[in-house]
Amino acid sequence: MEKRNIAKRAHCLVLAYPLQGHINPMLQFSKLLDHQGVRITFVTYHFYYNNLQKVLPPSFALETISDGFDQGGPLHAEDHKVYIDRSREVGSQSLAQLLEKLGKSEDHVDCVVYDAFFPWTLDVVKRFKIVGAVYLTQNMTVNSIYYHVHLGNLQLPLTAHEFSLPALPKLQLQDLPSFLLTYAEHPYTLDFFLDQFSNIDKADWVLCNTFYELDKEVADWITKIWPKFRNIGPNIPSIFLDKQYEDDQNYIVEDFDSEECSKWLNDKPKGSVVYVSFGSLAMLVDEQMEELAYGLRECSNYFLWIVRASEEIKLPKDFKKKSEKGLIVTWCSQLKVLAHEAIGCFVTHCGWNSTLETLCLGVPTIAIPHWSDQTTNAKLMTDVWKIGIRAPIDEKKIVQRETLKQCIRSVMESNKYQEMKSNATEWKILASKAVSEGGNSYKNIIEFINSLF
Numbered sequence: 001m002e003k004r005n006i007a008k009r010a011h012c013l014v015l016a017y018p019l020q021g022h023i024n025p026m027l028q029f030s031k032l033l034d035h036q037g038v039r040i041t042f043v044t045y046h047f048y049y050n051n052l053q054k055v056l057p058p059s060f061a062l063e064t065i066s067d068g069f070d071q072g073g074p075l076h077a078e079d080h081k082v083y084i085d086r087s088r089e090v091g092s093q094s095l096a097q098l099l100e101k102l103g104k105s106e107d108h109v110d111c112v113v114y115d116a117f118f119p120w121t122l123d124v125v126k127r128f129k130i131v132g133a134v135y136l137t138q139n140m141t142v143n144s145i146y147y148h149v150h151l152g153n154l155q156l157p158l159t160a161h162e163f164s165l166p167a168l169p170k171l172q173l174q175d176l177p178s179f180l181l182t183y184a185e186h187p188y189t190l191d192f193f194l195d196q197f198s199n200i201d202k203a204d205w206v207l208c209n210t211f212y213e214l215d216k217e218v219a220d221w222i223t224k225i226w227p228k229f230r231n232i233g234p235n236i237p238s239i240f241l242d243k244q245y246e247d248d249q250n251y252i253v254e255d256f257d258s259e260e261c262s263k264w265l266n267d268k269p270k271g272s273v274v275y276v277s278f279g280s281l282a283m284l285v286d287e288q289m290e291e292l293a294y295g296l297r298e299c300s301n302y303f304l305w306i307v308r309a310s311e312e313i314k315l316p317k318d319f320k321k322k323s324e325k326g327l328i329v330t331w332c333s334q335l336k337v338l339a340h341e342a343i344g345c346f347v348t349h350c351g352w353n354s355t356l357e358t359l360c361l362g363v364p365t366i367a368i369p370h371w372s373d374q375t376t377n378a379k380l381m382t383d384v385w386k387i388g389i390r391a392p393i394d395e396k397k398i399v400q401r402e403t404l405k406q407c408i409r410s411v412m413e414s415n416k417y418q419e420m421k422s423n424a425t426e427w428k429i430l431a432s433k434a435v436s437e438g439g440n441s442y443k444n445i446i447e448f449i450n451s452l453f
């Protein structure tokens with residue numbers, strides 16, 4: 001894409017929920033807008049300012065608003081409900097103040113792209129007569145399931161075991177977003193996710209981080225309901241996708257050393273390493289960590305395992321963090337790792353970004369979903385996109401070491417590998433086409449940008 005040369009630049013505020021899995025894709029989408037001449041002000045909560053300040057592209061401005069818990073966000077609230085209620089109230093007021101401030105200056109805002117986790121944004125932007133574009137960070141199968149619950153088409157508590165919903169594959173209980181099954185214990189969590197759809201019909205644009213070929217049927221179905229629905233993904237750095245922008249190598253301006261992983265991977269044979277990561281949030285029980293650790297140590301492949309600092313204490317005491325066989329680090333540049341030719345498969349918790357990343361880099365998977373949308377993503381990965389297998393769990397919901405070893409063998413050593421690898425490679429090609437000039441997501445992004453000028 002050539003950068004637009006125009007006297008008046010459109011100004012977009014991009015309001016992202018302060019979680020890695022939300023910041024990453026919304027930043028990436030913002031970079032595409034920026035490349036097309038849109039001026040970007042990235043907005044998040046005060047308590048998250050330090051995490052973003054040094055890592056945003058230099059052309060972006062950064063503003064913050066309050067969630068009512070400026071010292072530490074949700075961790076400082078008594079419980080989830082208190083946090084949601086207060087952040088909605090304080091966040092709305094604080095966003096209105098920011099829009100007022102920017103409106104008085106040269107920085108007048110033309111559009112607010114807001115994370116669907118902030119549905120209250122729409123009421124605020126409508127008051128200011130600004131365009132409101134909601135950005136969905138989860139995939140369209142998951143979004144449409146929540147939408148059906150919101151509409152009352154799928155009633156809780158669930159009594160059936162199998163579900164047929166428009167434009168979706170048949171789903172079993174274990175394939176539904178986990179919060180539908182835990183509604184009785186955590187009603188506010190599900191309410192929070194359903195709230196994304198409370199006013200979505202009124203948004204000027206509904207943007208989703210996916211591409212058409214991935215969920216064609218549901219995209220066609222939902223476009224009849226939300227005419228301004230557009231898939232605009234995958235929002236991952238260009239160098240791992242269509243390579244339009246050579247300098248777009250990571251979500252953020254990297255602020256940690258990723259050399260160690262590359263060095264360790266460089267002397268491993270092609271396709272020989274199992275990469276293991278459960279994303280930025282999942283907290284595994286001690287027994288699960290132990291079973292993973294011994295399963296990886298006893299399997300016949302090399303492994304690279306991301307264990308966040310807060311989870312390290314759960315590793316067995318005698319477990320080495322670095323050996324010829326395995327490397328454990330607290331964080332890595334996941335895209336660089338997945339793109340490394342030594343990687344054979346990805347043991348993943350199936351967060352939506354990790355799912356898109358593995359599809360875009362053509363890496364087969366072993367799915368160990370933890371919660372939320374991950375269970376549905378695991379279903380799609382294994383039965384619809386056919387790029388991996390789901391690890392069976394026991395009655396305590398643990399993947400035992402023997403099961404993990406068996407899964408690794410059946411992905412890495414069987415004929416199935418070639419089949420999954422070739423499916424994954426096809427998705428990789430389709431993902432790249434979607435964002436390349438003339439591709440479906442590309443056209444949608446251009447349509448959206450043109451509407452701002």
Ligand code: UDP
Pocket residue numbers: 019020021022024277278279280281282306330331332333334335350351352353354355357
């Ligand atoms: N990620 C990373 N390094 C790691 C682990 C994760 O860069 O060591 C990134 C990963 O590439 C993805 C994001 O963190 O973009 C995790 O998002 P996802 O939706 O997969 O899971 P979540 O963390 O929201 O559960």
